[in-house]
Amino acid sequence: MISRKVSVALAVLLLALTSCSWNESGSAVVSLRNVDDLRTAASPISLTPDTFDMKIAAVYLTEDIDEVTEENLGETPLIYLSPDCDGDIEGYALADLGYFDLTLPQDVVNDQINASPEEIPALTYRYVRIEFFKTPYAGFRNVKWGVGEDSQEFFFSNPVVTVEFDEPLIVGDGDAVEVILEYDIAGTVTRNSSEVSLDDEDDQYSD
Numbered sequence: 001m002i003s004r005k006v007s008v009a010l011a012v013l014l015l016a017l018t019s020c021s022w023n024e025s026g027s028a029v030v031s032l033r034n035v036d037d038l039r040t041a042a043s044p045i046s047l048t049p050d051t052f053d054m055k056i057a058a059v060y061l062t063e064d065i066d067e068v069t070e071e072n073l074g075e076t077p078l079i080y081l082s083p084d085c086d087g088d089i090e091g092y093a094l095a096d097l098g099y100f101d102l103t104l105p106q107d108v109v110n111d112q113i114n115a116s117p118e119e120i121p122a123l124t125y126r127y128v129r130i131e132f133f134k135t136p137y138a139g140f141r142n143v144k145w146g147v148g149e150d151s152q153e154f155f156f157s158n159p160v161v162t163v164e165f166d167e168p169l170i171v172g173d174g175d176a177v178e179v180i181l182e183y184d185i186a187g188t189v190t191r192n193s194s195e196v197s198l199d200d201e202d203d204q205y206s207d
Contacts, residue, residue: 024122026175030059030080030115034106035184048186051151053099053144056113057082057132058089059181061125061169065162072129077120079128079179080113094133094140102183117176125169128179130161 058081063074078089085092100112132142141153171177 024173025119026122026171026173026177027117028061028077028079028120028171028177028179029117030113031110031178031180032102032106032113033180033182034102034109035182049145049147049151050103051144051146052102052185054102054156055082055097055099055132055142056130057085057092057097057134059128059130059179061120061179062127062129063123064126075121075123076129077118079118079120080115083114094137097133097142099144103185120171122171122173122175125165125171127162127164128181129163130181131159132156132161133159 058078060076060078060080062072062076065071066073081087081089082092082097084096084098086096100109102109104112133140136155136159141155143156144151144153146152169177169179
């Protein structure tokens, strides 16, 4: 059995899931890591929020993606499903999805996520996809962001973020893999001026 970790930076599309049982399988577990915690000094052009909460429904792997349709190709094993989805990746209620506070220390964030190892087929995967919602309803909000008392709740319109592994993830029979999703608190907003607020026209928001 091989146990290893792979890291990917969160970076966006759509989906369709398949599931079955496999003769050869390994396991995968999801964890989150704030790369801002790894810096020795804050960037002079970044603004670290006091509030940064997101609703995350699910995370899954896919063998490949069609370059034209952007649909999944091959197996798409689910490796994380929010407890608020009540075990149903297809029919969960958006209104039931709760927020994860990503400003908290890394160990606390992962306690919130409360991920456990999931059985996956022993195959080679090129992508990991993070699902935030399916069909949104009017007024649906899935992100909270703010500095000090100046905060807002808004709609992040990308239903799924898609990230390609630097090298294909090869899972052998009995392998255990940790998929680390890296995010950058300080990189959520960059600034072009010395004074920044949520209403500043110079603020450049990034995914």
